[in-house]
Amino acid sequence: MSTASMTLFHSPASPFVRKVLVVLHETGQTDRVALQTVNLTPVSPVAELNQGNPAGKIPALRLTDGTVLHDSRVICEYLDQQHVGNPLIPKEGWPRWHRLTLASLADAIMDAAVLTRYETFLRPEDKRWDSWIDAQQDKIRRGLANLEQEHIAELTAVFDIAAIGVACALGYIDLRMPEFGWREQQPQLAAWYAQVSQRASMQATDPSVT
Ligand SMILES: N[C@@H](CCC(=O)N[C@@H](CS)C(=O)NCC(=O)O)C(=O)O
Numbered sequence: 001m002s003t004a005s006m007t008l009f010h011s012p013a014s015p016f017v018r019k020v021l022v023v024l025h026e027t028g029q030t031d032r033v034a035l036q037t038v039n040l041t042p043v044s045p046v047a048e049l050n051q052g053n054p055a056g057k058i059p060a061l062r063l064t065d066g067t068v069l070h071d072s073r074v075i076c077e078y079l080d081q082q083h084v085g086n087p088l089i090p091k092e093g094w095p096r097w098h099r100l101t102l103a104s105l106a107d108a109i110m111d112a113a114v115l116t117r118y119e120t121f122l123r124p125e126d127k128r129w130d131s132w133i134d135a136q137q138d139k140i141r142r143g144l145a146n147l148e149q150e151h152i153a154e155l156t157a158v159f160d161i162a163a164i165g166v167a168c169a170l171g172y173i174d175l176r177m178p179e180f181g182w183r184e185q186q187p188q189l190a191a192w193y194a195q196v197s198q199r200a201s202m203q204a205t206d207p208s209v210t
Contacts, residue, residue: 004034007062008075009049011038013207015110015172016072017059022164023076025201027083033061041122073107076161088160099162102151105143106165110172112139117176140173140180148186155192159199167196175207 010017024030038046038058045056052068053060060070061078069075080088089103090096116136119128147155147166155163170193173180183190196202 003031005064006033007036008033009038009046009053009058009060009062010035011040011058012205013172013175014058015113015168016057016107018168018171018205018207019072019165020059020061020075020079021205022168022201023079023088023161025204026088026159026164027079027085029079029083032082042118043122073103080161088164090160099154099160102154102162103165105146106162106169109140109143109169110165112136112143113169113172113176116140137180141182141185143169144182144186144189148189152188152192155189159196163196167193167202171197171202171207 008017008020010021012018021030024033038049040046040049040056040058049058049060050056052062052066053070055070057071059072059075060068061075062068069078077089090099113136116133119133119136155166159167166189170182170189173182197206
């Protein structure tokens with residue numbers, strides 16, 4: 001019988017949802033959450049998801065008392081306070097702001113990749129805007145270059161909220177933008193990603209097989 005007490009509104013392809021799922025796996029909390037899959041886009045909202053979550057985005061986490069937590073950053077921090085292992089988000093001081101800023105870079109890469117996907121897949125072809133797509137892809141390239149040049153040692157040091165975010169962002173780029181070709185320019189990042197992709201939490205949430 002399921003012991004789940006919370007509901008995660010979910011779609012397997014979403015990198016933001018995957019981040020939450022990886023946190024659940026890494027902290028041993030998967031049994032606490034039931035997944036409710038939704039099929040949504042910005043132009044096809046899901047009414048149930050809008051309750052307590054007016055932006056209607058995923059991930060959203062409904063708690064036992066009906067309270068809904070969003071977005072992925074808030075949900076990850078909530079879940080990180082619910083287990084007794086090493087925290088995935090440093091609790092205080094400079095390490096906290098530093099790792100959260102790195103996590104924010106990962107989120108920004110995800111945002112740009114998701115917006116690219118909407119522009120290239122969802123928007124009617126005659127309305128697509130090449131300059132918009134180029135600008136989003138520039139954000140991704142700048143982000144990946146910054147990770148390669150300045151953050152490999154930090155990513156390698158610990159698989160925490162920042163590393164989880166970067167891994168999920170790279171997974172999404174590979175899933176939705178397979179022609180993007182980032183590995184040649186970022187060989188250290190590619191080697192790191194190949195390694196962390198073997199983690200049980202990453203394998204269990206791989207969107208190309210779920
Ligand atoms: N900042 C949000 C971003 C979430 C997000 O953009 N989710 C996408 C799916 S990957 C979504 O719900 N899109 C539907 C919409 O924008 O209405 C987070 O960290 O959770």
